[in-house]
Amino acid sequence: MMESVSRRSFLQHSLKVGAASALLGPDGSALANPPAFRPIVIASGNGLRAVAKAMELIKSGRSALDAVIAGVNINEDDPEDMSVGYGGLPNEDGEVELDASVMDGLTCRAGAVGGLKHIKNPSKVARMVMERTDHIFLCGEGALRFALAHGFQKENLLTEKARKAWLAWKEAMSSNDNWLNEDQAAVEGAAPNGKRVSAHDEQTLQALLRTYGTINCCAIDLKGNLAGVTTTSGLSWKIAGRLGDSPIIGAGLYVDNEVGAAGSTGRGEANIKVCGGHTVVENMRRGMTPEQACLEVLERVVKTTKEKRLLDERKRPKFNLHFYAINRQGEFGSAALWSEATFSLHDGQAAKSMASAYLFKKS
Ligand code: ASP
Numbered sequence: 001m002m003e004s005v006s007r008r009s010f011l012q013h014s015l016k017v018g019a020a021s022a023l024l025g026p027d028g029s030a031l032a033n034p035p036a037f038r039p040i041v042i043a044s045g046n047g048l049r050a051v052a053k054a055m056e057l058i059k060s061g062r063s064a065l066d067a068v069i070a071g072v073n074i075n076e077d078d079p080e081d082m083s084v085g086y087g088g089l090p091n092e093d094g095e096v097e098l099d100a101s102v103m104d105g106l107t108c109r110a111g112a113v114g115g116l117k118h119i120k121n122p123s124k125v126a127r128m129v130m131e132r133t134d135h136i137f138l139c140g141e142g143a144l145r146f147a148l149a150h151g152f153q154k155e156n157l158l159t160e161k162a163r164k165a166w167l168a169w170k171e172a173m174s175s176n177d178n179w180l181n182e183d184q185a186a187v188e189g190a191a192p193n194g195k196r197v198s199a200h201d202e203q204t205l206q207a208l209l210r211t212y213g214t215i216n217c218c219a220i221d222l223k224g225n226l227a228g229v230t231t232t233s234g235l236s237w238k239i240a241g242r243l244g245d246s247p248i249i250g251a252g253l254y255v256d257n258e259v260g261a262a263g264s265t266g267r268g269e270a271n272i273k274v275c276g277g278h279t280v281v282e283n284m285r286r287g288m289t290p291e292q293a294c295l296e297v298l299e300r301v302v303k304t305t306k307e308k309r310l311l312d313e314r315k316r317p318k319f320n321l322h323f324y325a326i327n328r329q330g331e332f333g334s335a336a337l338w339s340e341a342t343f344s345l346h347d348g349q350a351a352k353s354m355a356s357a358y359l360f361k362k363s
Contacts, residue, residue, distance in 0.1 A: 037224035038330045041067065043217040043344040044265045044322065046081060048353060049074045050217050051346035059348075064219040064227035065104050069123050072231050075215045076121050079159045083213020086120040087159040088233020091240045094166050096157040098122040099234050099247035102130055105226035105257035112247040114139035115240075118154040119147045123231040126247070136249060140241070169237050188306040188315075214246055216253065216263030216324055224328065228253050228261045235268065244268025250278035259285045260327035262293070266336070267319040274300045280325050290325035291333025291357050297323060298337055298359050316360050338362055 039058045041051040050071030057067040076085025083089070090096045100122035101112035111130025114137065116122045125147045129138050138146055148154065158166075214232035221227075230252040234244045245251035245268035252268065254277035255261040262280035264271050271277075276297050283293035298321065305317045312318050322336040324343050334343040335357040342353050 037220060037222055039064075039219065039221055039348055040326050040330050040332055041071070041217065041219040041346040042324045042326050042332050042334070043071065044215050044263075044324060045342040045344060045353065046075060046083070046213070047071065047215050047217055047344040048351050050215060051344045052351040054217060054219050055346040055348065055351070058219060058221045061222065063106075063223075064221035064225050065102070065106075065127070067221065068217040068219050068227050068229045069102065069127060071217050072123050072215045072229050073121055076123060076231055079161070081213070081215075082162055082165070083233055084215050084231055085122070085233070086155070086157050087162055088157065089162050089213075089236035090158055090166050090233075091238045091242070092170075093240050094158065094163065094170070095240065096162070096233055097238075097240065097242075098157070098232065099243055100126040100229065100231035101247045101249055101253045102126045102229045103227065103249060103253055103255040103261075104130070105228075105255040105261060108256070110136050110249045110253075110255075112137040112249060113143040113147075114243040114247040116140075116143045116147065118144060118157060119152045120155055120157055121152070123229050125150075125152060126229070126231075137247065139243070139247075166237070188308055188311070214244075214252075214265040216246075216265055218253075218255065218261035218263055218324065218326055220261075220326060220328065220330065224257075226255050226257050226261045226326070226328065228255045228263050230263045230265075232265075245271040245276065248272060250275045252277055254278040254281045256281055256285075257328065260290065260325060262290075262323060262325040264321065264323050266321035267317075270301050270305060270317065270319065270321050273304050276301075276321075276323060280323055284325065284327050289333055290327055290331055291335055294323035294325055294333055294335035295357060295359065298335055301337065302359065322356065333357070335359075 041054040043050045054067035054071035075081045079087030088096050097115045099114045103110040109130050111126040113122050113125045128150050216230040218228035230246040232246040251272045253263045259281050262277045279297045280293045320338045324334045326332045339358040339361045341356040343356050
C-alpha cells in the first residue's frame with residue numbers, strides 16, 4: 001500500500017544551507033574571506049560525482065555554467081550510467097538518441113539539442129547551440145551536422161550492455177511497443193470500448209515498464225550567477241524521434257538569475273504538460289521555497305494525468321517525476337511524486353545524497 005503524505009509535513013523540512021557552516025576552500029580549510037555568494041550545486045540522485053566536480057570548479061573561480069556541464073560530462077562519458085550519453089539505452093530501433101539543454105542565468109541564454117545521435121556529450125553541443133547560433137533548439141540530423149561542424153567526434157554510443165538490454169526487450173515485446181492499442185489509449189471519463197487488456201498483456205506491460213534516467217544539475221557560483229543543464233538518453237525503447245522534457249527549455253530546465261534554477265528527471269511527458277522547470281521557478285518568484293515550488297508543480301501533474309493506463313487503483317500516477325531547485329539566496333529543495341527518491345547536493349563542504357520530499361509514500 002502507498003500512502004498520500006500531506007504537503008505540510010514536508011514544508012517543515014524545507015532545506016536551507018546553514019548560514020553558520022563555513023565555506024571550505026580547495027584544501028578543506030575555512031576561507032578567511034568568504035565570497036559574497038555561497039555556492040550551491042544540486043543534481044539528481046545519480047549526480048554525486050557531478051556535484052563534487054562542479055563545486056571543485058566553482059571554488060576555483062569557474063562559472064556555474066562551466067561547472068554544471070563539466071559535472072554532467074562525467075555521467076555522459078560513463079558507460080555504466082545507462083540513462084545518459086555513452087551507454088545510454090536506445091530507442092525502439094536500437095539507436096541511441098540523446099537530448100540535452102543548458103541555460104545561463106547571467107546572460108538569459110539557452111541552448112538545446114534533441115534526438116542527437118553519435119555524439120556522447122550532448123550537453124556540450126547544447127552549449128554550442130547557445131553560444132554559436134542565433135537559435136535555441138536543434139534536433140536530429142541538423143543537430144548532428146552542427147556538432148560535426150564544431151569538431152565533435154562521431155562515435156558508436158551503443159555499448160554491448162545496452163544492445164543486449166534492447167535485444168531482450170525487442171524479443172519480449174514484439175507485440176507491445178510504444179504504439180498504443182485502444183485499451184491502453186483509454187482516457188479517464190471516456191466511454192469504455194468494450195475490450196479488455198488480457199492478463200498476458202497486463203503482465204507484459206508490467207514486465208516491460210519503460211526505463212527512465214537522466215541527470216539534471218544546477219548551481220550558483222561565487223559571483224551569484226546561476227546555470228543549469230539536463231542531459232539524457234531519454235525514455236528507453238522510445239519511438240524514434242521522441243523528445244522528452246530534458247531538452248525543452250521551461251520543462252526539463254529553467255534558470256533565471258533573478259530567482260533561481262530548476263530541473264527535472266522522470267516521465268517527461270508528464271512534465272511537458274505543466275512546463276515544470278519554468279513553473280517551479282515562477283513559484284519561487286512568488287515566494288515559495290524551492291521545496292514548496294517543486295511540490296506544487298507535482299500536484300499539477302497529478303491533476304493533469306487522466307489516462308487510465310497511467311493511474312493506479314487510487315488514481316495516483318504510476319510513474320515518477322522529480323524536480324530539483326535552488327534559489328538565488330542559496331536555498332535548495334527537491335520533490336518527487338513518490339517516496340524513496342534522492343537528490344545530490346554540494347553545499348561547499350561535502351557532496352551528499354539527500355531524501356527528496358514527496359506526495360505519495362511507497363509502503
Ligand atoms: N525525463 C527524461 C525523459 O522523459 C527521462 C528521465 O528523466 O528519466 O526523457
